[in-house]
Structures are given as structure tokens and as C-alpha cells.
Amino acid sequence: MSSYRLEIVTAERQVVEVEVESVLLPTTSGRLGIWANHAPLLTALKIGLVEFGPKTGKKRKAAISGGFAEMADNTLTILASSAELAEEIDVLRAKEAKERAQQRLDEAQADWDFARVQIALEKAINRINATDNE
Amino acid sequence: MAQSGRDLKRRMQTVKNTQQITKAMEMIAASKLRRAQERVERSRPYRKRLEQSLGRALRAASAAGEEVPSIVRSNDGERACLIVVTSDRGLAGGYNANILRQAEEFLREHEDVQMVLVGRKARDYFRRLDKPFLADYVYLGDKPNFNQAQEISQVVQEFYRNDLFDKVVILYTHFVSTVIHKTEMQQILPLTELEAEKTPVARGVQPLYLYEPSVGDVLQTLVPLYVDTVVFQALLEAQASEQGSRMNAMHSASDNAGELLEQLSLSFNRARQSAITTEISEIVGGAEALG
Structure with a gap:
């Protein structure tokens, strides 16, 4: 092939x-x-x-x-x-990042840049997905 | 005479201590330089690739009459944003002074300039002069990473999109070799000038590229990524130059200390010699008086 x-x-x-x-x-x-x-x-x-x-x-x-x-x-x-x-991704760190981002979104504090937190969350989820069902 | 001998001895000791410090700093700078150099050399091809693709996409966009992102279009205005890249720490020879002199020159030549400062040296300098600046980024560390560059570049792009200024210029030190560093001024935005000059058009038949989903959309991601990369590269170049400059400065400082030590030990020996001579002649004189 x-x-x-x-x-x-x-x-x-x-x-x-x-x-x-x-x-x-x-x-x-x-x-x-x-x-x-x-x-x-x-x-x-x-x-x-x-x-x-x-x-x-x-x-x-x-x-x-x-x-x-x-x-x-x-x-x-x-x-x-x-x-x-x-195989390089540190799952624990990614999960922590995800939780942190989620928390910030939930708290919905005005001084957090919303779009940026959302991107951070997306990235963290993405990295966790990469390590799934290996 | 004995007094002066002791003074000289003390003086020699301090010079020796200083020399040890400058030697250590030289070696630290040398090892950091090696790493910084590797990083800067690794990032150069990436940028070149990006530039080529961007050039191709821009040409395709103009050929197709597609709308290019507003960030690419040039405004005729004279309002400028100057990004000044310096180091956090001193003792690097003329490294920071050169950059700051260039920055001052730019400020004199242009009327409406907003500044974004990178590094403690630039921030402290302009704070002392009471010059206002838009933003400052300090303590980026010895290994600037892409995220840091992205943060700076995205803030600047945001300002640019909101029409705070008409062009963005970055001032940094380009790393040519271990001993040669050049301060360089480069226009980041708008891109138009750069693309026309720097991306060579290959001769012969050009492959027809597919753009997915469209040229405009590709440019929408390509342009910000390119700007991020230019800023990142500038940080890496600056880092390598800083370490190189510090290494050279510390090397000559160690050399000077060595020279000084030689002179001091010469005068010390001379002082000791004359002290002994005086003592002997005193003894001889005393013996003669007795005899």
C-alpha cells in the first residue's frame, strides 16, 4: 500500500x-x-x-x-x-487543567476572560481524549 | 611599608573574588547560550515554512479576489506600536543599552507611538523616564515558550484590530553568531510589505492548491499563527543574544581582573622587596654604630 x-x-x-x-x-x-x-x-x-x-x-x-x-x-x-x-500527555495534569477551567467557568467571575478559559477547557478535554481508549 | 603590603594583599583578594564570580557567570552564560542557540535554530525553519505557505495563500487570495482578513490590510496612518524586547537582568555588556538607544531613536522619529515592553530593563528604563506604555511583560525566564509569545502577540493583535495603531514594529536583538548580535527592527503588521519581498515565487508550473474550506478561512488562522511565531522567534533570538552578550562581557571582565592581579602582585613584590632592603640597611646601620 x-x-x-x-x-x-x-x-x-x-x-x-x-x-x-x-x-x-x-x-x-x-x-x-x-x-x-x-x-x-x-x-x-x-x-x-x-x-x-x-x-x-x-x-x-x-x-x-x-x-x-x-x-x-x-x-x-x-x-x-x-x-x-x-503517549507524551500527562493525563493527571490535563485533568487538573480541565477541572480548573471548569471551575472558573462555573464561578463565572467577571474578571476572568471568558473566551480564554473556554479555550483552555477545550484544550484540556482534547488532551484527555487523546489518551482515551488506548 | 608593611601597611601598604597588607593593603595590596587585601586588594588582590577582592579582585580575585570578583574574578571568580565573573568566571562563573561566564560559564553559566555559555551553557545557557548553547541551549538558547539550539532553540533559536530549531525555530527558524518553522517560521520559514509558515512564511512560504502564508505567501502562497495570500497570492491565491488576491488572485481569487477573496477578501483577506482585516489584519493583513495596510492602513496609511502613522500611529505605531513598538514592541521592545530586552532582558530582565543586566551585566550583559551593551545588550540592553543598544536596544534602548534604538527605541529612543524610534520615539524621536515617530510622533504617535505606543509601547509594549518585554523584559525588566525596558520597563524600568521607561518608567524612570515617565514614558507611558501599553503593556509590559517581565520575568519571562531563560526559556521563553510559545504560550508566552502568544500572549504578547494576541494582545497586540487585539489592539491592532481595535484600531489603536496602524502598524506594529518589533525591536529585538538578532542572533548572528556567538559574538555578533544585531539590533533589528521588523514590521509585523500589516503583513503586506513583507510578503511581497520575502517570499520568493518559484519558477515553472505552480501546483494548484486546494484550500479547505476557503482561502479566507485558512488565512484567518494562518495570519495570527504567523504573528505569534514572529514574536516567539524574536524572543528566542533575544534570549540567545542576551546570553552571548553576557558571556562576552564576563569574559572580558575576567581578563581585566587577571591583568589587574598581575599588576598588583608586581607592586606587592616590589613593596616587599623594598621593605626587606630597608630592614637590612637598618640592621647594618645599627651594627656599624655599635662597632
């Missing part, structure tokens, strides 16, 4: 570089699957999970918090503002 190269990079480091057969992207307009030899593409990503691996069988996951993906020359590059592989 034909495979292609996937790179996930952030400004701080290269998260992963592997040969894959299929990648599922969390684009701003829904999930998007990419197979080898896809046409050149540029798409915006939202907070969500990137699933990648062989066409059938176990896939690996990475939690990203927005960015964009570019497919060119049979290489899919994901430039994310932050990205973590599922």
Missing part, C-alpha cells in the same frame, strides 16, 4: 516524522481524511486530534491546538501552535 510522509512541527520542536498511509485531520470545517498522493492542499486546523497510521489497524494520536496542514509532494506537514503525542 502506498504511504507518504507526515511531519508534525511546532515552533518549539519537531513532534513527529513518520511514514503513514492515512491521516485524519481536525479541520475547521470537520474531519478530513488524507491518503497518499492527495492533491496539494492547505487547510486550517482547530483544536482536536490528529490520527495517523496504517490504513487498517491501530492508529496513533496527537493532540494539537490549532494551526494548519499543508499537503505537497506527498508530504503532509502540520504546523501547529502546540502539539503532543498521546
